[in-house]
Amino acid sequence: MARNLSMKDAINEALDLEMRRDPNVIIMGEDIAGGAGGQGEEDAWGGVLGVTKGLIGKYGKTRVMDTPLSESAYIGAAIGAAACGLRPVAELMFLDFMGVCFDQIFNQAAKFKYMFGGKAQTPVVIRGMVGGGFRAAAQHSQMLTPLFTHIPGLKVVCPSNAYDAKGLLIQSIRDNDPVIFCEHKNLYAHAVDVPLEAYAIPFGEAAIPREGKSATVVAYGLMVHRALEAAETLAKEKIDIEVIDLRTLSPIDMDTVIESVEKTGRLVAVDEANPRCSIAADVIASVTEHAFKALKAAPRAITAPHTPVPFTPVLEDLYIPSAAQIADAVRKQMK
């Protein structure tokens, strides 16, 4: 059976199902149980937005670990535990905090398999919130996906809906490589039909939430919804766009993108990240290199500007790429 489930609850369900299936799966992070020190505070929070709520009651303190407020320490511990046979899922609350654990992630977790000639594996998942629009200011609102995608040895996932979030998180936990799992905080409440059962969605398979012939709009995370909104507007003008949801950024499904551009001849790449070295830039580069002859118009990137995320609500709303910007980019290509 399936029922309407929010992305936050779908992530909780994926953790629950995998913890039930495999005793080696543990979760750790700041306040993921809530108030570990105080009496009566257990499970008061279940993470800062309640994603892990209820798990400590089912799996206890040895598998649901509230950690000290030291990302560098517990992310390192999770990576070490993964190298020794556990399957830790470490919550980094806001992925913006990853800076203090770059060595553990970029230089250790991502390199173990390579440096030890394939004899070590690091099945760790580092999950946390990404993206803007939450009025959480510049240090809690970034879309750092390009930074993670740049590093060989890391897999990078950014779902746009609850169905994908559940299947991709289960795949992340079962995967033997380190996975950075990016959860857009403004999608936590978004709900779709999600099966009760466990299922895994393979990495490197884009989804096509809307088929069309006029132009290809490539997006991921929250931007998929902006692209679909633009598609509704454009449909009224008889412009019929195809929306591709990348779902995973490393590996990336360029085959689906190129196949689509070969059909439409137009490409708009949308990215909530800053423009330089973004996923949008990467997609455009690949298409230009491999499907240049199919292009009927110059590809366009719609991204955030090259600035920090503003705290002022008016500016923050302008900062995040909008459906209007996407629609306008397509219209210009159609001329």
Place this chain on the structure above:
Amino acid sequence: MTERIKQVVMPKWGLSMKEGKITNWLVSEGATVNVGDELVEVETEKIASAVEATDAGVVRRILGEVDTIYPVKTLMAIIADASVPESEIDAFLSSYVPPAVDADEETAVDAYATVTVPAGEIRYAKYGSGDKTLIFIHGFGGDCDNWLFNTSALADQFTVYALDLPGHGRSIKAFRDASLSGLADVVLSFMDELHIDTANLIGHSMGGAIAMKTAIAVPKRIKSVTAFGSAGLGAEINMEYINGFISSDSRREVKPFLEELFFDPGLVSRQMIDDILKYKRLDNVPDSLRQLADTIFKGGKQTENLVEAFKATGIPMTAIHGADDKIIPERHTKALKSFAKIEIFANTGHMAQMEKSKEANALIAAQAK
């Protein structure tokens, strides 16, 4: 006034359909049409098909635009006799009130539901409330939505049930007994649980064999069997398809196998592929399908031939087969001619009930009446 003005509306194919997209008008304004003529091609999330005229007359107005999505029941065209004046049609349209979305009425009669039988939880769809009952049983890897062009169309004459077998759709993903008898037991316990005393069974492929097996087990409770591309009639089965369907795990892999099911491979939409992958990616599904295939198609052959045992029941049967079926050969069905009504559909693959739904529905209704 309105009796002379006939409406063509967006159809509702199956319980989950909420809207459809007009992809092509097959007639233009001014065309004279007969009942059954194809008017317009409509695409849903599940499949594309044509809407047929239910009234004869002249197509006076085409209101639905191509490449546009409309909710179910939206007025798409007007058919009226040539004698009806333009002013009358204009008056009808100016006073036309779009039907309200009546969710209550729908859930009251037609709905997905679940029932627990000894084999586990079974999901089913129920439509209509006629005196006679039809139970639709899908084939290997299918679900109750394989009947979406049949179940709702027959609901005005019959009480219609379509179930998801164990291991399929949204029913339990495990088998108590993966043999044809085990699955016939599921149908029987389904009937018991829902207090269905007697029923007409309609089966597709493996579902046809299950229908026959159920009839053999409880001949007094089964009034007739209508089978499409039925299994259980001979040894051959396209194992390349069965194995490919089980093992493929990406759109690219699964698409060629799904295309084998239809005469027109264009019927395999991206949504159909995505729905199949969503189902196949559920944790226990590939193992369940393997277990089922290893039981009923052991060693690459159908393990049971039900022809003689079914014939002995004397239960009336209509057997339909697509002439271009690539999964089960049509001669299996032709061999039933000594006791069953046989229909071979030209230019039709394994999904005869979907590909030729109008003809299929007429045969189902005739057999069950």
